Amino acid sequence: MKAAGRRAFLRMLGAGAGLTGLALAGCATPEILPKSGRRVVVVGGGFGGAIAAKYLRLFDPTLEVILIERNRRYVACPFSNQVITGLRDFEGLTLGYDALASRYGVRLLFDEVTAIDPATTTVVTRSGRVRYDRLVLAPGIDFRTELIDGYDPRTTPELMPHAWQAGPQTLLLKRQLEAMPDGGRVLISVPAAPYRCPPGPYERACLIAAWLRRHKPRAKVIVLDANPDITAMGALFREAWKTRHAGMIEYLPATRVSGVDTAAGAFVVEGVESVRGDVLNLIPPQRAGAIAARADLVEEGGHWCPVDPRSFESTRHPGVHVIGDAAIAGAMPKSGYAANAQAKVCALNVLALMNGKPPHELDGINVCYAAIGEDEDISIAQVFRVADGRIVAAPVPGGASPANLSRGRLEHRYAESWLRNILAEMSG
């Protein structure tokens, strides 16, 4: 994979799978996959959707489950920061959907969902309409690039990659780092929370700093954070920056990138100051995947989907459940593990609702690892419950790694298995 170019990568992803049919509007579109029995349609085959589809079938093998996903291959974001610095390639992070079909009996439709009509319980794809009894939507994120002056959604990411949806963007950032002169400056902009993977940008800073120390020791990482402070595992990252990456990382809190100056190769901060860089990793502010807004599932004046905290049923449109990054899940972070856990509880409660049974309680778990160097990791582990209609973290002290990072090597070994298991859950 390392050697494979962007074109090969796209081919591998099977992009264009859904581009054959013409996009037709609502009712004019033919119905495909006519419905005979009880059916749940899942849209989006990532950490949330693939698991929802699999567990719906595991929990009720008589149910028809259709998974609609635009790409034939899924490239996982977790640990993709390691791809940027050559510690790993995409082979182990790329999954297919064969097992979901052959082993679990999920019906696959590789297509783009263009509309959802809750009133007629219909999903519209490029190739036709699909009816459902219940819908589970896990579309991940899209970017609010309109908040960044001068950002062209087509051309800017080619110059200032976000690398926040793993794939060609990740490889572009890698190439830019490699091409950068020693003594260069790598800028990483962190969007205002909530965004996908709170510790991700700080992990990226660690990994890039470790790589620079080896290959371009006079270069530097500058983190421009729109948030008032590090959004996750702050004390641990600070300790890592002090003890592992001294002099390599400069952290600027409350520093929002509000525009880009592509000609000068610079970020514009709060509309005034201009910060020049040699590599510009611009992670834009985020919203629920575009289809959520199109389906009117996003909260008034907000950017994410409000849901019931047990069933993850939309509070805006009954019969539609939203999980993963797109959902407002209280204290649960926008992580792959959280999406995985939500998918399972959602699947059980979708079935409970269909069968007129009482709902299962949410016992949410999140376990996330973040690399602080080539062979050291830190972690956070939390349990979540519903209290007063909201998902809250169980009040347990000490959910993160010890402050002195003494377990970094050990956690690195666990992290690798974490990755294997969570990916194996999706593909096997």
Place this chain on the structure above:
Amino acid sequence: MYAVSCRIFLRLFLAVVSLVAALPAPAAGIVPGVVCDGCHGTGGHSAGTTIPSLAGQDRDYFVIAMQAFRSGERPSTVMGPLARGLTDTDIRGMAAYYARQTPLAQTAPVDPALVKAGMKVFYDRCKTCHLDGSLWKLIHQNRGYERECSGRCHLDYGPERGKVVPLIGGQWREYLEMELAAFRDGSRGMSKRKARAFEHLDDADLAAVAAFFASRTELQR
């Protein structure tokens, strides 16, 4: 992507069937159990060599382990905070969920010579306590051993004693080695009896006995 051989496929299939079979029963532990599987693998069949499989684990041992994580008596990284965040009911539910799953042997090849050496260590130092159902059967198939039977096992950990015996056969070798190392360096506490056994074991013995347990494919409890 992880290549999956036919054999593993078949085993996974059977495991899945068992997960499904487990479901119509009262859903005790389904929610807390399945949400652990993100790390421990679907149905508790871990694909990662440093995280243990939990499928088929003894229900009582599971609870003992979680309580030890919760109190900090057993050192951990993420397990301590998780055990503290979970209720006793959650933990009992998880124990029931994992006890229902069919255990599968780990899939990494193990060096037969090491396994042979490990079997000797097992007979010399481990067998009076670590007798899950299949190991009990193994030692009774061993004629030479039968002849010298002192009856000691029956006094302590024989099936008739109803003691809690963790299922460690078929577990990942790397995980077993990590836990053995933790016993050795004192970070994980152990009973006096286990400590006495450890006095006689060097690093090579530990590596061998880890390989022996990992090599077990018969995993009845």
